[in-house]
Amino acid sequence: YNDGYAMLIGSRHPRAMGATNHAVWPEVWHINEPIYEAVLTEGREFYFEDALYPLERNSWREEVYLTISFAPIRDDDGQIGGILATMVEATRNVLAERRLGSLRELASRTSRIRSIAEIGAIAVNVLAENSGDILFLVVFCTGANGTQTPGETQPAALVLLGYSGLDENDARDLATIALAVTGDGGSALVDLGSRQNGAPYPGGAFGQPVRDAY
DSSP states (O other): OOOOHHHGGGGGGGTTEEEEEHHHHHGGHHHHHHHHHHHHHHHHOOOEEEEEEEEEEESSSSEEEEEEEEEEETTTTEEEEEEEEEEOOHHHHHHHHHHOOOHHHHHHHTTTTTOOHHHHHHHHHHHTTOTTTOOOOOEESSSSTTSOOOOOSSOOOOOEEEEEESSSSHHHHHHHHHHHSSTTSSSOOEOOOTTTTTBOOOOOTTOOOOOOOO
């Protein structure tokens, strides 16, 4: 337990000091319990690189990736008296690589495409593969060619190019909201509220509903 670990565990410091692993991290005890059992009873050692630990260290569950090792600590009689767990957080690197991978793939597959409709379809297919970061997405344009005619006073018609993680009605609703908020082509964080049927928008692997989106 050192300064680095105190930063890693977030709001659970300092009450985690002196507590058992099960008490500190109950949400990942199903991961740690068999490892602890094997170390304490069999003297085995373990090493995991970029292992996913879904932790609730700041009042919400989040992806945390750890490079972590477990080894037995032996007492003066040679018996196993405890476990040495050494870890380095790799979350930032893992997420950055995953997101850059999606952007590289998107750039590669759209570099020679000139049709807005094709670009929209490819974007949906590529980005939908990264469900860890993109829970749902909608790609749309305005007007037949993605632009509004100069001097036109009425908003151009919304054209839905593709969507993933939602049904068509939800996708169209989100596109309408986005167009109203970012009609000038900018970006904004939009409070989603709930869908028309009253249900929240789908959450990620941990089941936490999404409340806002760009």
